[in-house]
Amino acid sequence: MECHGENLGGRIFIEDPVVGTLVATNLTDGPGGIGSTYSDEDFIKAIRNGVRKDGKSVVFMPSHEYNVIDADDLAALIAYIRSKVPVDSTHLPETKIGFPFRLMYVLSDIHLFPARLIDHSVEIPEPVAVRTPRQLGAYVATTCIGCHGDNYGGGKIPGVPPHWPEASNLTIGGVLADYTEEDFFRAMRDGINLEGHVMEQEFMPWQVFGYMTDEELSGLFEYLQSLPPRATGSR
Ligand code: HEC
The missing domain is CATH 1.10.760 (Cytochrome Bc1 Complex; Chain D, domain 2)
Structure with missing residues (x-):
């Protein structure tokens, strides 16, 4: 919600001369959204592996943090995303990463392309019945x-x-x-x-x-x- 917007319809979440324009994807199945073309498997790969349907890394989306989400919670999350009202996001610009920021990526520890940080051999964690x-x-x-x-x-x-x-x-x-x-x-x-x-x-x-x-x-x-x-x- 924080990045994709409360309706999950996507939004510009950073617009800055240094960083560039970072646009979070419309997750619904409205125009401009991925909901109608992403299968559950595709969602899982994007959420926990940081890999989009076109095989490229997601940009700036913290998939490396979502790698721990267990099977039940992933299923619930995707069901919730699919329950949202379709939103038209065709007015949103495309993500454009500023040149200074690209340079910073090369020189520092910005996690711009999370798929590169993730160990893709790790399986989806089994659901846990009760946690302390x-x-x-x-x-x-x-x-x-x-x-x-x-x-x-x-x-x-x-x-x-x-x-x-x-x-x-x-x-x-x-x-x-x-x-x-x-x-x-x-x-x-x-x-x-x-x-x-x-x-x-x-x-x-x-x-x-x-x-x-x-x-x-x-x-x-x-x-x-x-x-x-x-x-x-x-x-
Ligand atoms: C998007 C970045 C971001 C995320 C995600 C985030 N925080 Fe923060 N948090 C901040 C920043 C920046 C500050 C300092 C804000 C300020 O000083 O006005 C802060 C301040 C706080 C404070 C106030 C501490 C104080 O100085 O009294 C608490 C408590 C806190 N965060 C807890 C959490 C917890 C727990 C989580 C995870 C569930 C979390 N934050 C996730 C950016 C974040």
Whole structure:
């Protein structure tokens, strides 16, 4: 929803002189969308392998983070996508990656072409009947990695426009040490950080995370609290 739009009809999610114009695909079966031509298999390959139907890598879509989604959740996700009202997205421009950004891709760790990062021999994880709160937290925490880093230490997010704030350190080596579970729920549902300011949805997509259940959020908090402390910026 954050990238593809609440109706999953696609949208321009970054327009910046350095980065270029990044357009998220229309996932519905309306004009300009992929829903009518993608089989379930095609969706699975795009979501977890980062490979489009034409065999090329998706651009900027964090498939490497979605590789952990289990078989039941993948099935539910695709069924949900297919249930959405068809949207016409033929007015949207094509993705155009700015030249400076291409150069940055060559020189740094921007994940522009996720298919190259993924081990394609890994099978779809078997569904898990019951997860402990911490396991559930670890499962949903993969959606935080793209911005807060592989070890959740936070810092400058690679590949986003320069005016973005740094992502916070989500370990007890950083701001999380001072969080209660109540503070955490407030951050994730109302977007209010520990200092009491409302975070911009564009940078920290809390409105989307607000859809997580109480169990998921509480498990996520327990999981983050259990991680080894990291230095801020060590993402
Ligand atoms: C698209 C990038 C992005 C994603 C994805 C993301 N965050 Fe953030 N997050 C940020 C940024 C940037 C900030 C700092 C915002 C600010 O300072 O205004 C932030 C701040 C926060 C804060 C506030 C910390 C404080 O300083 O009080 C919490 C809590 C948080 N994120 C948790 C999470 C969790 C948990 C996830 C995964 C479920 C997540 N974030 C996913 C970008 C992101």
